[in-house]
């Protein structure tokens with residue numbers, strides 16, 4: 001049976017912590033490296049409900065995308081939500097590892113997983129890590145020609161359902177061939193996409209003024225999806241890689257608990 005250190009090494013080979021952005025907090029958060037790992041659960045957010053799911057299932061390791069601790073804390077007592085998550089995991093014998101911005105840019109990373117889940121082909125990073133690199137920020141690719149409405153329907157059926165749904169800004173009849181995507185809050189890429197050849201840019205957490213001003217340039221349409229749903233597409237990719245690398249020695253589970261904060265729509 002692999003040790004926690006073995007599984008961490010594997011994940012860090014795929015998603016090197018050194019590629020995380022400055023100020024991010026990635027890697028092993030809790031756990032004894034020599035402990036044996038037979039079950040790994042994957043989730044986007046380390047909420048207490050996700051921690052309970054991991055422990056009830058008997059996970060030895062919970063791999064999450066979003067950091068539990070991004071800013072310094074002076075207490076991890078179970079009197080706070082983050083402390084409760086940590087106590088739930090450690091008292092249940094479950095380690096915690098974060099792969100955040102180091103997973104965003106990588107091959108088989110978050111943006112690539114999102115692009116592939118939506119059926120994009122001929123992928124290239126929107127902002128390559130270096131000239132010609134396959135790694136980098138966001139992904140652009142092609143789809144069979146469709147309309148913006150048709151593309152949005154494909155997105156809605158490809159992503160897990162959320163109350164947020166799929167929001168579209170642009171002419172529903174517009175032809176879509178070139179698509180750019182970025183997992184997470186991708187408004188920082190708007191400036192470089194404004195004059196690009198893409199027909200639509202899909203990301204999360206777009207705000208009124210930035211979206212409105214972007215559309216005034218007559219460039220790509222916008223599709224705004226739930227942050228959790230977009231990044232969830234990465235979890236089955238990691239699960240498949242773990243199976244490939246470790247076979248039956250490690251059992252895996254992808255949490256389907258929706259941890260998007262927007263839970264209802266009226």
Ligand SMILES: [Zn+2]
Pocket residue numbers: 065066183184185227231
């Ligand atoms: Zn995110």
